[in-house]
Amino acid sequence: MTTMPDPGTHDEHHILTLLQVEMLQSEKRFQATFEQAAVGMAHASLDGNFLQVNQKLCDIVGYTRSELLLLTFQAITYPADLKTDLAYVEQLLSGERSTYAMEKRYIRANGSLVWINLTVSLVRDQDGNPLYFISVVEDIDERKRVEEALQRERQALKRLTDNAPDIIVRLDRSLRHMYINPAITAATGMLPAEIIGKTAEELAFPKEQLTLWNAALKQVLSTGVSSSLEFSYLSPTGLRWYQVHLTPERNAQDDIISVLLIAHDITDLKQTQAALLQSEARARRLIDSNVISVIIADVNGLVEANDAFLQLIGYTHEDFQAGKIDWQALTPAEYLSRDEHCLQELRERGTCTPFEKEYVRRNGERVAVLTGAAVVQTQPLQWVCFILDITERQQQERRLQRALDGLLTVAEVLVMRDEQSDDHEQSPPSYAEVARRVLDAICQVLACEGAVMIKLLPASDIIDTLIMRGFDGSIKQTITECVHGQPLSSRFEKANLIEQLRVGEVITLNVSQEAYHERQPHASLHTAILVPMHLGTELVGLLTLYPHDEHVTYTREERALALAIAKLAALLIERERLQLGREEAWMHVWATQEVMQQMDDFLGMTSHELKTPLTSMQGNLQLAKRQLVHLNIPDSKGAQLLTQLLDRAERQLKVQNRLINDLLDVSRIHANRLELSPVSVDLAKLVRDVVEDQRNLVPTRLFHFESMPSEIPVCADAERIGQVVNNYLSNALKYSEASRPVTICVTQTGAMARVEVTDGGPGLTPEQQEQIWQRFYRAPGIDVKSGSGVGLGLGLHICRSIIERQGGQVGVDSTPGHGSTFWFTLPIAL
Numbered sequence: 022m023t024t025m026p027d028p029g030t031h032d033e034h035h036i037l038t039l040l041q042v043e044m045l046q047s048e049k050r051f052q053a054t055f056e057q058a059a060v061g062m063a064h065a066s067l068d069g070n071f072l073q074v075n076q077k078l079c080d081i082v083g084y085t086r087s088e089l090l091l092l093t094f095q096a097i098t099y100p101a102d103l104k105t106d107l108a109y110v111e112q113l114l115s116g117e118r119s120t121y122a123m124e125k126r127y128i129r130a131n132g133s134l135v136w137i138n139l140t141v142s143l144v145r146d147q148d149g150n151p152l153y154f155i156s157v158v159e160d161i162d163e164r165k166r167v168e169e170a171l172q173r174e175r176q177a178l179k180r181l182t183d184n185a186p187d188i189i190v191r192l193d194r195s196l197r198h199m200y201i202n203p204a205i206t207a208a209t210g211m212l213p214a215e216i217i218g219k220t221a222e223e224l225a226f227p228k229e230q231l232t233l234w235n236a237a238l239k240q241v242l243s244t245g246v247s248s249s250l251e252f253s254y255l256s257p258t259g260l261r262w263y264q265v266h267l268t269p270e271r272n273a274q275d276d277i278i279s280v281l282l283i284a285h286d287i288t289d290l291k292q293t294q295a296a297l298l299q300s301e302a303r304a305r306r307l308i309d310s311n312v313i314s315v316i317i318a319d320v321n322g323l324v325e326a327n328d329a330f331l332q333l334i335g336y337t338h339e340d341f342q343a344g345k346i347d348w349q350a351l352t353p354a355e356y357l358s359r360d361e362h363c364l365q366e367l368r369e370r371g372t373c374t375p376f377e378k379e380y381v382r383r384n385g386e387r388v389a390v391l392t393g394a395a396v397v398q399t400q401p402l403q404w405v406c407f408i409l410d411i412t413e414r415q416q417q418e419r420r421l422q423r424a425l426d427g428l429l430t431v432a433e434v435l436v437m438r439d440e441q442s443d444d445h446e447q448s449p450p451s452y453a454e455v456a457r458r459v460l461d462a463i464c465q466v467l468a469c470e471g472a473v474m475i476k477l478l479p480a481s482d483i484i485d486t487l488i489m490r491g492f493d494g495s496i497k498q499t500i501t502e503c504v505h506g507q508p509l510s511s512r513f514e515k516a517n518l519i520e521q522l523r524v525g526e527v528i529t530l531n532v533s534q535e536a537y538h539e540r541q542p543h544a545s546l547h548t549a550i551l552v553p554m555h556l557g558t559e560l561v562g563l564l565t566l567y568p569h570d571e572h573v574t575y576t577r578e579e580r581a582l583a584l585a586i587a588k589l590a591a592l593l594i595e596r597e598r599l600q601l602g603r604e605e606a607w608m609h610v611w612a613t614q615e616v617m618q619q620m621d622d623f624l625g626m627t628s629h630e631l632k633t634p635l636t637s638m639q640g641n642l643q644l645a646k647r648q649l650v651h652l653n654i655p656d657s658k659g660a661q662l663l664t665q666l667l668d669r670a671e672r673q674l675k676v677q678n679r680l681i682n683d684l685l686d687v688s689r690i691h692a693n694r695l696e697l698s699p700v701s702v703d704l705a706k707l708v709r710d711v712v713e714d715q716r717n718l719v720p721t722r723l724f725h726f727e728s729m730p731s732e733i734p735v736c737a738d739a740e741r742i743g744q745v746v747n748n749y750l751s752n753a754l755k756y757s758e759a760s761r762p763v764t765i766c767v768t769q770t771g772a773m774a775r776v777e778v779t780d781g782g783p784g785l786t787p788e789q790q791e792q793i794w795q796r797f798y799r800a801p802g803i804d805v806k807s808g809s810g811v812g813l814g815l816g817l818h819i820c821r822s823i824i825e826r827q828g829g830q831v832g833v834d835s836t837p838g839h840g841s842t843f844w845f846t847l848p849i850a851l
Contacts, residue, residue, distance in 0.1 A: 055073075055075050056075050056076060058075060058077060059077065060077060060157050060158060060159045060160075061074070061075060061077045061078030061079075061080075061081045061082075061137070061156075061157070061158030061159070061160070062074070062075045062077070062078060062155070062156065062157055062158070063075070063078050063094075063155075063156045063158070064153050064154065064155055064156075065093075065094055065153060065154040065156060066153055066154075067114070067151055067152075067153065067154070068093070069093035069094050069095045070090075070092075070093050071089055071090050071092060071093070071094065072090075072153055073090075074086055074089050074090065077158075078158055081127070081135060081137065081158060081160050082097055082127050082128075082129055082130065082135070083129040083130035083131055084097075084130045088130070094106075094156070095107075097127045097128050098125060098126075098127060098128070099125065099126035099127065099128055099134055101126075102123075102125035102126055105123060105125070106123065106125055106139070109121040109123060109141065110141070110154075113141065113142075113143045113151075113154070114143065114151055119142065119143070120140065120141060120142040120143075121140075121141055122138065122139065122140045122141075123138075123139055124136060124137070124138050124139070124161065124165075125137060125139055127158075135160065135162045136160075136161050136162040136164075136165035136166075137158045137159060137160060137161060137162070138158075138159040138161045139156060139157070139158055139159075140156070140157040140159075141154055141155070141156050141157075142154070142155050143155075182202040183202055183203050184203075185202060185204060186204060186286065187204060187283050187284060187285045187286070188201070188202065188204045188205050188208060188263070188282075188283070188284040189201070189202045189204070189281075189282070189283055189284075190202075190205075190281075190282040190283075190284070191270070191279050191280070191281055191282070192238065192279060192280045192282065193278070193279050194242060194277070194278065194279065195220070196220050196221065196235065196238055196239075197218055197219060197220050198216050198217050198218065198219055198220075199217070199279060200217070201213045201216050201217065207256075208254065208256050208261065208263075208284075208286075209254075209256060209257075210256070210257045211224075221234055221235065227254075227255075230252050230253075230254065233250065233252060234252070237250050237265075237267055238267065238280055238282075241267045241268070241269050241280050242269065242277055242280060245269045245271075245277055246269075247266065247267060247268045247269065248266075248267050249264065249265060249266050249267070250264075250265050250267075251263065251264050251265070251287070252265065260288075261286060261288045262286070262287050262288045262290075262291040263284040263285060263286055263287060264284070264285045264287045265282060265283070265284045265285075266282070266283045266285075267280055267281070267282055268280065268281045268282075268283075269281075313329060313407055313408070313409060314327065314329040314330035314333050314390075314407070314408035314409070314410070315327045315329070315330060315405065315406070315407055315408070316330050316405070316406045316408065317397065317403060317404070317405050317406075318348070318403070318404060318406060319401060319402060319403045319404075320364075320401075320402060321348075322346075322348035322349075323341065323346060323348055324403060326341055326346075330408060333380065333382075333388060333390070333408065333410060334346075334351060334380050334381075334382050334383060334388070335382040335383030335384055336383055350381065351380050351381055352378065352379075352380065352381070353379055353381060353387065356378040356379060359376055359378060360378070363376065363394060367394060367395075367396050367402070367404050368402070371395065371396045372393075372394070372395045372396070373393055373394040373395070373404075374393070375391055375392065375393035376391070376392065376393075377389065377390070377391050377392075377411065378390060378392060388410060388412055389410070389411050389412050389415050390408050390409060390410055390411060391408070391409045391411045392406055392407065392408045392409070393406070393407055394406045394407075417576065417578075422691075425691055426466070452476075452486070452593055452594070452596075452597040453486070453488055455593055456474050456488040456590070456593055457488055457490060459474070459586070459589075459590050459593070460472045460474055460488060460489075460490040461490060462586075463564070463566065463583075463586055464490055464491060464566075466582070467566060467568070467575070467579060467582070467583065468568060468569050468570070468573075469491070469566045469567055469568055469569065470491055470546070470567045470568065470569045471489065471490060471491025471492050471546075471567045472489070472490050472491060472564065472565065472566050472567065473487060473488070473489045473500075473563075473564075473565040474487070474488040474489075474554075474562065474563075474564055474565075474590060475487055475504075475509065475562050475563040475564075475565070476488075476561065476562045476594055477509060477560065477561055477562055477563075479561075479598075480559070482508050482509040482510055482519065482560070483506060483507070483508060483509075484504050484505055484506065484507055484508075484509055485505075487500065487501050487504065487505065491567070509563060513530075514534070518530075518551070522551060522553040522560060522563065523553070523560050525553055525555060525584070525801075526553070527550065527551065527552050527553075527575075527580050527583060527584060528550070528551040529548065529549075529550055529551075529574075529575075530548070530549045530550075530551055531547070531548060532546055532547065532548065532549045533546075533547045533548075533571075546567050547571035548567070548568055548570075548571050548572075548573065549565050549566070549567055550565070550566040550567075550568065550575065550583065551563060551564075551565055552564040552565075552566065552583045552584060552586075552587040553584075553587060554587045554588070554590055554591040554594070555587075555588060555591055556591050556592075556594070556595055561591050561594050561595075562587075562590065562591060562594060564583070564586070564587045564590060566583065578796075578797070581796075581797035581798065581814070582797065584797070585797050585814075603666070642667060645667055646664070646667050690818075690819065690822045695822065695823075695826065697737075697738040697741060697823075697826060697827065698738050698740075699736045699737050699738050699827065700736065700737075700738070700739065701734060701735075701736055701850055702734075702735060702736070702737055702739045702742070703732050703733065703734060703735075704733040704734070704735045704737070704742070704767065704774050704776070704847065705729055705730050705731065705732055705733045705767050706732070707739055707742060707743060707746070708729075708746055708765065708767050708776055709726075709729065710743075711743050711746040711747055711750065712724050712726075712746075712750065712765055714747075715747070715750045715751075715754070719754060721759065722754055722759065722762075722763065723762040723763070724762065724763050724765060725762045725763070725764045725765070726764075726765050726766075726767075727764050727765065727766040727777075727779075728766045728767060728768050729765070729766075729767050730767060730768070730769060733767065733769055733774045733849070734849065734850040735774055735847045735848065735849060735850050736848075736850040737827050737847055738823075738827065741823045741827075742823070742827075742847070744819075744820075744823065745820045745823055745824060745845060746776065746778070748816045748817070748819075748820050749776075749778035749820070749843045749845075750763060750765075750778055751816075752780070752816070752817075752843070753778050753779070753780035753782070753843075754780075754807060755805050755806065755807060756780060756782035756783065756803060756804075756805065756806055757780040757781040757782040757806055757807075757840070758781060758806050758807075759806070759807055761780070761781030761782075761840075762781070763778065763779070763780055763781075764777075764778070764779040765777070765778055765779075766779070769849065772848060772849050773829075773846045773847065773848060773849065774846060774847050774848075774849055775844060775845070775846045776844060776845055776846075776847075777842050777843070777844040778842070778843050778844070779840060779841070779842040780840050780841055781840045782803070782806070782840050782841060783803055783804075783837065783838065783840075784835045784836050784837040784838050784839050784840055784841055785800060785803075785833065785835040785837065785841055786837055790833050790835055793817055793833065794817050794818055794821045794831065795814075795818060796814070796815060796818045797814045797815065798814045798818075799814040817831075817843075820845070824845045824846075824847070827847060827848075828847065828848045829845055829846045829847040829848065830845065830846050831843075831844070831845045831846075832844055832845075
């Protein structure tokens with residue numbers, strides 16, 4: 022019997038075949054998907070070995086398939102990321118997770134790193150046992166690089182905004198602060214964290230500024246147009262000004278979502294602008310005040326001129342507006358080149374060195390000015406000129422020059438003899454003759470209508486002799502008869518005037534008063550200037566000057582000149598006394614006659630020069646004293662008197678010699694004819710030698726060296742420097758008590774040598790310290806403690822000129838009641 026096939030068995034076989042075909046097709050589809058996927062895919066064993074990998078993964082890591090299948094995922098994972106990866110694997114194996122995803126780095130075959138996004142799941146069997154891992158790997162390296170670059174830019178931007186001096190703010194549409202940089206702290210004292218998320222209202226912004234602030238922000242949000250505004254804010258450091266720029270920020274859909282605000286602190290600019298406005302206002306006030314002449318000019322002429330300048334040149338504002346002022350014609354031809362030089366300086370340096378020039382006034386007269394200029398605008402070039410009328414100053418300079426010339430004339434008259442006589446026994450001019458010459462010089466220099474010189478009897482105020490100039494003979498005779506032999510005090514209405522004269526005051530007297538009608542030389546006189554004549558502290562005479570101008574007011578220099586002339590005139594009286602003493606000596610001793618003859622010779626030579634005769638007389642006096650000793654005259658009152666007279670004559674001649682030398686030096690200095698012969702000299706040795714000379718002259722005085730280097734080389738005129746040191750030492754001795762030492766200090770600081778002389782005198786006030794270097798100045802109220810007080814107040818002025826002309830400086834450090842330190846410096850010789 023034939024067995025029939027079982028239909029069921031056939032169907033199962035068919036189904037199995039179909040399933041196998043479908044499985045094969047599914048496997049092919051999976052394999053195709055696995056291989057052609059746009060991401061890397063891999064199967065890995067539980068210990069990490071790659072079981073299967075697709076080509077994309079190989080491309081990502083740079084390995085071939087065969088190379089990669091020999092590796093584990095641990096081997097190609099960047100060590101820094103491996104710990105996290107393995108932790109996730111443990112969670113998969115333990116069932117805590119069914120899958121995990123992470124970003125990590127693989128190490129490529131060439132050693133470089135590649136960022137990937139990893140997604141891992143675990144395949145389990147029917148019993149739930151782990152079989153293998155399925156990994157999906159996405160290459161995100163490019164994205165990560167872009168993100169890193171973006172992060173770096175964000176960090177750089179943050180550093181920029183965090184450190185920016187400007188305040189940077191972002192506000193949303195509700196005007197809340199989304200961002201604000203740390204610069205806000207310096208402006209408000211608040212930290213950014215205190216501001217973020219709040220509106221200006223919530224931050225208690227001042228109401229006035231809040232209104233302006235919100236309006237500007239809302240306008241930007243509504244219009245989308247950037248804008249700017251300025252506002253002030255009271256910060257912890259005071260009121261600050263800010264310039265704010267507002268810019269709308271848009272999203273991808275071009276909707277305005279926020280406002281970017283940048284606030285720049287312009288406080289300094291505001292202050293500068295305010296200062297500039299204030300400066301301009303001050304300049305305008307200066308111009309309009311007419312305190313000084315001011316003009317603004319350019320290359321074409323005047324742009325602006327104030328009233329002071331227009332008055333200076335004789336024009337009005339109407340003339341200026343009408344163009345009637347010819348700029349070129351204002352300056353004389355001889356000053357045009359100096360104007361061109363000034364213009365060149367303005368172009369090169371922006372300023373012009375002040376210089377003197379003249380302007381031609383409308384009436385043709387010239388006016389002297391001092392002018393300086395500074396550029397106020399470069400394109401086109403404009404400059405401002407400040408112009409000072411110096412006519413009065415030049416007149417004063419001419420008066421001073423005349424005064425100096427007159428003083429020298431008086432000095433020459435004091436030692437003048439008959440130039441036509443060759444007889445050495447010829448007597449010098451009489452007191453009256455020389456006094457008349459002195460009065461002539463005074464009247465010329467001080468513009469006097471007349472002058473009277475009164476000589477008093479010794480040690481009294483009885484009028485002895487009157488010498489007059491400017492009055493006729495009858496008036497002279499009348500005055501002489503009225504006042505000769507009368508007390509000087511009887512000539513004044515006020516009793517205290519004589520005491521003022523005794524202390525050296527110059528008095529201006531109104532002689533038009535009825536009380537003086539019968540006491541004056543002429544009824545037309547209105548003003549008398551009374552100048553005392555002193556020898557030491559003794560009032561020996563009176564110089565009365567009658568100016569042409571009844572309203573005249575002498576300057577300080579002119580009054581000092583009058584006093585100086587009066588002092589010199591007092592020497593006439595002293596010289597007359599010496600003459601009388603000489604005549605008396607001739608009657609007693611033949612040797613005295615020889616001395617007086619030599620004195621006459623000395624006076625005969627003074628018509629040509631001043632210094633040489635005095636030097637000769639000094640030598641002759643010393644010779645006479647030696648001859649007196651050699652004559653062996655018996656000790657008698659006559660011999661003693663003769664010796665005393667000779668000593669006195671020598672002292673007075675030294676005084677005259679010093680005074681005349683000072684006058685000559687001042688004349689040379691003023692005329693720029695002071696000759697210096699600089700040579701290499703040891704300043705320390707020079708000072709020691711001068712001090713030693715002074716020690717020999719006054720052995721009773723103590724000299725103390727505080728500092729004295731062994732050598733200090735300088736290039737200077739040794740004789741003139743010695744003159745300065747002698748003057749300092751003489752003053753120190755003169756104005757300090759005999760018991761007080763004089764301290765000398767010589768030092769070197771850098772390139773300068775310094776010499777100091779310190780005394781124990783009364784000291785000087787700050788004002789006296791400034792004025793003591795001026796010509797003819799003598800500090801009032803300071804008495805001579807030892808030696809002669811005769812002087813013209815020229816010594817320190819000469820010292821300053823000598824030192825400054827050799828590159829040095831002079832000065833005095835003093836406190837009233839504590840002495841003075843006079844010093845000078847000189848450059849060290851190279």
